[in-house]
Amino acid sequence: MRRGRGLHAAGAGPERYQGYGRGLRGISLAVLQALEDGLEKADADPSVKAVMICGENGKFSAGADIRGFSSPNRQGPSLAALVSLIESSKKPVVAAIEGIALGGGLEVALGCHYRVAHVKARMGLPEVTLGLLPGAEGTQRLPRLIGVPAALDMITTGKHISAHEALKLGLVDEVVEANTVEAAMHLANQVIGQPLGPRRLSLRPVPPLPDTDGFLRAARLRVRERARGCLAPELCVQAVRAATELPFSAGVRRERELFVELLSSGQARALQYAFFAERAVRRWSAPGGAASHGAAPRPLRSAAVIGLGTMGRGIVTCLVKANIPVVALEQNLEYLNVGRKAVMLLLEREAKKMEQDAQALDFHNPARLQFTVDFDLLRDVDLVIEAVFEDMALKKEIFHKLSRICKPEALLCTNTSALDIDEIASATSRPEQVIGTHFFSPAHVMRLLEIIYGRHTSPTAIATAMQLARALRKVGVVVGNCFGFVGNRMMFPYVEQAVFLLEEGSRPEEVDQVLEDFGFKIGPFRMSDLAGLDVGWRSRQGQGLTGPSVPAGTPARQRLGRRYSPLPDLLCESGRFGQKSGTGWYRYERAGGRTATPDPGVHSLLAQYRHTHGIRPRHIDQEEILERCLFALINEGFAILAEGIAAGPEHLDVIYINGYGWPRHRGGPMFYAATVGLPRVLARLQHHSQAHPDVPGLRPSAFLEKLVAMGNPPLKEWMSYLSQQSPRL
Numbered sequence: 001m002r003r004g005r006g007l008h009a010a011g012a013g014p015e016r017y018q019g020y021g022r023g024l025r026g027i028s029l030a031v032l033q034a035l036e037d038g039l040e041k042a043d044a045d046p047s048v049k050a051v052m053i054c055g056e057n058g059k060f061s062a063g064a065d066i067r068g069f070s071s072p073n074r075q076g077p078s079l080a081a082l083v084s085l086i087e088s089s090k091k092p093v094v095a096a097i098e099g100i101a102l103g104g105g106l107e108v109a110l111g112c113h114y115r116v117a118h119v120k121a122r123m124g125l126p127e128v129t130l131g132l133l134p135g136a137e138g139t140q141r142l143p144r145l146i147g148v149p150a151a152l153d154m155i156t157t158g159k160h161i162s163a164h165e166a167l168k169l170g171l172v173d174e175v176v177e178a179n180t181v182e183a184a185m186h187l188a189n190q191v192i193g194q195p196l197g198p199r200r201l202s203l204r205p206v207p208p209l210p211d212t213d214g215f216l217r218a219a220r221l222r223v224r225e226r227a228r229g230c231l232a233p234e235l236c237v238q239a240v241r242a243a244t245e246l247p248f249s250a251g252v253r254r255e256r257e258l259f260v261e262l263l264s265s266g267q268a269r270a271l272q273y274a275f276f277a278e279r280a281v282r283r284w285s286a287p288g289g290a291a292s293h294g295a296a297p298r299p300l301r302s303a304a305v306i307g308l309g310t311m312g313r314g315i316v317t318c319l320v321k322a323n324i325p326v327v328a329l330e331q332n333l334e335y336l337n338v339g340r341k342a343v344m345l346l347l348e349r350e351a352k353k354m355e356q357d358a359q360a361l362d363f364h365n366p367a368r369l370q371f372t373v374d375f376d377l378l379r380d381v382d383l384v385i386e387a388v389f390e391d392m393a394l395k396k397e398i399f400h401k402l403s404r405i406c407k408p409e410a411l412l413c414t415n416t417s418a419l420d421i422d423e424i425a426s427a428t429s430r431p432e433q434v435i436g437t438h439f440f441s442p443a444h445v446m447r448l449l450e451i452i453y454g455r456h457t458s459p460t461a462i463a464t465a466m467q468l469a470r471a472l473r474k475v476g477v478v479v480g481n482c483f484g485f486v487g488n489r490m491m492f493p494y495v496e497q498a499v500f501l502l503e504e505g506s507r508p509e510e511v512d513q514v515l516e517d518f519g520f521k522i523g524p525f526r527m528s529d530l531a532g533l534d535v536g537w538r539s540r541q542g543q544g545l546t547g548p549s550v551p552a553g554t555p556a557r558q559r560l561g562r563r564y565s566p567l568p569d570l571l572c573e574s575g576r577f578g579q580k581s582g583t584g585w586y587r588y589e590r591a592g593g594r595t596a597t598p599d600p601g602v603h604s605l606l607a608q609y610r611h612t613h614g615i616r617p618r619h620i621d622q623e624e625i626l627e628r629c630l631f632a633l634i635n636e637g638f639a640i641l642a643e644g645i646a647a648g649p650e651h652l653d654v655i656y657i658n659g660y661g662w663p664r665h666r667g668g669p670m671f672y673a674a675t676v677g678l679p680r681v682l683a684r685l686q687h688h689s690q691a692h693p694d695v696p697g698l699r700p701s702a703f704l705e706k707l708v709a710m711g712n713p714p715l716k717e718w719m720s721y722l723s724q725q726s727p728r729l
């Protein structure tokens with residue numbers, strides 16, 4: 001059998017037919033055409049008794065070309081027609097699934113009469129993650145094959161399942177360890193002459209449930225709750241409902257209507273943008289022209305983590321999960337023992353979640369995970385991640401020690417959320433090996449890794465840190481060095497606006513509600529309570545914004561000539577540190593509790609505060625809350641782009657989606673700004689800035705003004721309007 005590119009249609013008889021495509025980049029029109037031609041020929045050729053369809057290079061198919069959904073020449077309908085054509089073939093058609101069968105690829109396999117999968121193959125219908133539903137009749141065939149609950153789970157989550165799971169569900173007929181194509185040919189030869197009716201999924205009834213309607217109603221509520229405004233999961237449920245209530249052809253029509261609704265919702269465009277943005281950020285560039293394509297990473301065979309606080313514990317856990325042997329270091333035995341217990345607990349929980357793979361973690365083996373107070377054990381590791389608390393002096397002391405102890409090529413990472421990487425690097429004799437790796441809490445869960453290069457960081461160090469992100473299954477985003485880097489720097493004006501809104505008349509729960517309705521996983525006040533209000537308090541003390549170092553006579557609501565709100569400081573001074581102390585912007589059931597309840601104590605504190613400062617509270621509507629918080633954040637994003645701290649708007653969006661709970665179906669803050677339209681963002685910032693002239697965060701960035709003056713160009717062209725690339729890139 002000859003193998004080319006793309007899905008192949010081949011005869012199990014003497015004639016073979018094949019089609020060509022673009023492999024992982026999706027089923028192309030050429031592949032569709034070739035499959036159609038092949039099938040028609042096979043049907044017409046009496047010497048062909050059966051047909052086998054396989055992919056190229058060990059991959060069945062990654063599905064439709066995602067870029068095609070936003071192009072005027074959409075290929076959708078012909079894919080559905082092809083699936084029907086396969087199913088109606090008079091000769092048995094067998095799918096040989098190797099590697100992956102995703103989306104339209106799996107729908108092609110569902111049109112086949114039999115499916116054979118390689119043991120390592122993975123299958124799924126990830127359309128929902130792209131804001132769509134399986135629109136080539138997949139929502140109608142899958143429930144008929146594996147039942148409503150399992151089909152709904154696959155279709156509404158988009159998860160990939162293993163060959164073994166697929167076999168258990170009845171999605172495939174056979175799983176093989178050897179040659180899948182040969183096994184499929186063998187099966188094809190065996191089934192020649194057997195009746196095809198029962199194998200045609202469109203002719204099968206959907207297996208009934210005791211209460212299908214109740215099940216689907218509950219499922220709809222569940223996905224709506226989880227989706228936070230994202231339409232696709234709910235419409236997926238509606239499509240599956242159609243399969244249970246309508247004949248196949250009417251169900252297909254309903255599927256198509258729902259698909260078109262999703263395609264035109266704007267959310268699909270945002271989610272597809274996010275898909276490509278996450279891939280685009282893998283390509284990075286740094287000062288002096290260094291870039292991903294020219295830099296090779298060093299091997300990462302072992303690592304050390306310094307500091308077993310919340311962040312350190314999570315980082316150790318993800319390194320162990322990534323199969324990288326770790327030395328975990330604390331400053332004394334007492335802290336080490338506390339840290340060790342916490343890490344073991346985390347790993348046990350992770351092992352439970354991973355079920356059959358748990359043994360692979362092997363974390364009781366000292367060769368995999370070692371706890372120590374001895375810096376000398378860091379001598380040979382390839383990578384050190386320092387994760388002590390945010391204290392510049394302490395970090396510098398540690399890095400000075402590291403540069404004496406570690407081997408010369410070891411990568412020295414600091415887990416910091418805001419501190420100057422160059423200053424930390426200056427404590428070493430090898431600043432080219434020093435890099436910032438900003439993990440997000442909980443570090444073993446959150447997908448983002450902000451990677452910050454300093455003035456001297458080498459391209460090899462950046463490439464190695466990106467490799468680390470990949471090994472940890474995180475999305476690494478390379479950014480420049482400035483206070484707060486990208487994520488936190490954009491977060492400061494957002495949180496600042498949220499607090500100003502409280503001064504002016506809002507309540508924490510109102511502001512949170514508006515932002516959670518927008519789609520954020522958690523509003524700014526719930527988030528601050530979760531992170532701990534003392535963290536920001538300590539940082540503001542360090543910056544001289546609050547505490548004894550503030551010069552006498554400084555107005556309470558002003559610092560450095562700009563508006564300042566002492567409200568968060570007042571909360572901390574009264575022992576309100578958030579969840580950990582049981583009170584913060586909200587009240588919790590106990591210290592460490594997680595259920596936030598609006599707190600009358602905070603309401604009266606706000607009333608008292610406004611009275612003290614002569615502020616007359618006013619009603620603030622949802623639009624103002626949204627605009628002031630979001631546009632301030634976006635405005636900072638434009639300043640970051642103009643300064644060259646990030647290579648493009650996609651970087652900011654990927655950071656926000658993966659690290660800050662920005663709703664993915666809104667594509668990230670910069671994509672959202674483009675959706676709203678830059679002229680409107682500018683006009684509203686101008687409006688709010690006029691109302692609050694002492695708030696620099698609302699003053700429109702020059703880059704935003706320039707883009708509007710240049711006619712509101714599309715997001716992908718923004719960076720070309722910077723007069724020269726910033727010195728940092």
Ligand SMILES: CCCCCCCC/C=C\C/C=C/C(=O)SCCNC(=O)CCNC(=O)[C@H](O)C(C)(C)COP(=O)(O)OP(=O)(O)OC[C@H]1O[C@@H](n2cnc3c(N)ncnc32)[C@H](O)[C@@H]1OP(=O)(O)O
Nearest residue numbers: 024025026062063064065066076102103104126135136279
């Ligand atoms: C007018 C309306 C009519 C209504 C009728 C509508 C009918 C609808 C018909 C069909 C529905 C079918 C829908 C689909 O099939 S949607 C696509 C579903 N597939 C996916 O979502 C898979 C997406 N891809 C992945 O998850 C991964 O890429 C992977 C698991 C396949 C491989 O992962 P990895 O090895 O990590 O590689 P990369 O992710 O880095 O990918 C490499 C490279 O390939 C690009 N790419 C991957 N998949 C696609 C794709 N499906 N389309 C386009 N491009 C794809 C990816 O972007 C990378 O590109 P690079 O960054 O430029 O290298």
